Amino acid sequence: MTPPNDHPAIPEPQIGVLLINLGTPDAPEASAVRRYLAEFLSDPRVVEIPRLAWKPILHGIILRTRPRKSAHAYGQVWTNEGSPLAVVARRQAKALQARLGDSARVEYAMRYGNPGIESTVARLRDAGCNRILAAPLYPQYCAATTATANDALFGALARMRVQPTLRILPPYYDDAVYIDALAANLSRQLAALDFTPDRLLLSFHGMPQRTLELGDPYHCHCQKTARLVGEKLAVPTDIAFQSRFGRAKWLGPATDATLDAYPERGIRRVAVAAPGFSADCLETLEELGIRGRDSFLAAGGERFALLDCLNDSAEGMTMLEQLVRRELAGWVPRT
Ligand SMILES: C=CC1=C(C)c2cc3[nH]c(cc4nc(cc5[nH]c(cc1n2)c(C)c5CCC(=O)O)C(CCC(=O)O)=C4C)c(C)c3C=C
Numbered sequence: 001m002t003p004p005n006d007h008p009a010i011p012e013p014q015i016g017v018l019l020i021n022l023g024t025p026d027a028p029e030a031s032a033v034r035r036y037l038a039e040f041l042s043d044p045r046v047v048e049i050p051r052l053a054w055k056p057i058l059h060g061i062i063l064r065t066r067p068r069k070s071a072h073a074y075g076q077v078w079t080n081e082g083s084p085l086a087v088v089a090r091r092q093a094k095a096l097q098a099r100l101g102d103s104a105r106v107e108y109a110m111r112y113g114n115p116g117i118e119s120t121v122a123r124l125r126d127a128g129c130n131r132i133l134a135a136p137l138y139p140q141y142c143a144a145t146t147a148t149a150n151d152a153l154f155g156a157l158a159r160m161r162v163q164p165t166l167r168i169l170p171p172y173y174d175d176a177v178y179i180d181a182l183a184a185n186l187s188r189q190l191a192a193l194d195f196t197p198d199r200l201l202l203s204f205h206g207m208p209q210r211t212l213e214l215g216d217p218y219h220c221h222c223q224k225t226a227r228l229v230g231e232k233l234a235v236p237t238d239i240a241f242q243s244r245f246g247r248a249k250w251l252g253p254a255t256d257a258t259l260d261a262y263p264e265r266g267i268r269r270v271a272v273a274a275p276g277f278s279a280d281c282l283e284t285l286e287e288l289g290i291r292g293r294d295s296f297l298a299a300g301g302e303r304f305a306l307l308d309c310l311n312d313s314a315e316g317m318t319m320l321e322q323l324v325r326r327e328l329a330g331w332v333p334r335t
Pocket residue numbers: 022023024025037041046047066070083085138142144145205206207208218243245276277280281282283
């Protein structure tokens with residue numbers, strides 16, 4: 001059978017770049033935080049406890065108590081433009097769009113909360129993007145972050161008749177482009193301090209020890225990032241893991257215990273950086289910058305500085321542009 005004359009023309013390749021981050025509440029209020037935490041903590045990739053055991057704990061205890069506490073913490077770091085994570089995500093997308101020009105359309109989406117992955121992919125598709133490069137902005141692979149972002153993306157495509165072609169940016173924990181960006185960015189921030197730190201603590205988000213035993217490469221990825229960046233810095237570095245949640249054993253050493261023990265070991269001037277976070281957020285600004293600082297100083301520390309994440313810094317954006325351009329190289333228009 002011959003196709004009808006009005007058969008649609010096969011479209012030219014058009015590229016969309018989708019930056020994906022974790023997500024954050026819409027407001028620093030208990031109701032918005034509860035909505036966000038309910039979605040986040042219901043994800044079986046994040047809490048790997050059988051649903052039958054976890055649901056009563058989540059709904060009966062955690063979602064009754066934590067939203068108010070977390071809302072207070074969010075309130076301490078909230079900006080006029082919104083949650084720091086959302087503000088940085090918007091800036092990163094805008095800056096990357098400016099760098100890529102007409103060669104691709106850049107959007108960002110959040111795994112939990114807004115803007116969601118499904119609606120953002122639909123927006124790219126409606127704008128004519130039939131090829132999408134997804135970039136989960138987690139340098140170190142973790143099932144609780146990278147895999148679940150990809151699950152949500154694949155789920156969105158599973159509900160489409162005409163799917164875009166997909167490409168995923170791999171984890172970049174040991175990529176020279178990332179290590180060099182971190183080293184340059186941290187060196188610049190260290191040089192601008194009004195004191196010389198005895199130690200730079202590289203703090204990564206933690207996860208349960210059990211996930212490491214189950215084969216998640218996250219711990220090893222963090223160790224390698226820390227070693228590679230440490231080799232390029234003038235200040236001696238340590239690694240630690242933060243943000244422990246629940247009663248299970250998490251990866252160690254813990255950031256809070258490490259900071260508290262420093263002064264009695266003679267380490268009284270510290271700088272802290274969080275190289276696993278592509279954007280400053282509650283975990284860096286409040287947990288490290290407020291609580292970490294307070295307890296380090298209370299334990300006898302003298303000077304404390306929290307260094308910025310790569311965010312939309314020149315080093316961070318050059319890194320993102322290079323990582324993305326490398327992936328897009330196979331997608332340049334046919335001549
Ligand atoms: C329940 C267990 C959690 C695991 C496992 C986990 C892994 C994980 N998280 C990040 C990055 C971020 N987490 C953030 C906040 C946050 N994380 C958890 C719990 C787990 N994270 C909770 C309950 C929260 C919410 C805040 C709170 O109530 O304390 C954030 C910041 C979000 C923001 O709005 O600013 C980021 C980013 C990684 C990289 C990771 C795996 C290693």
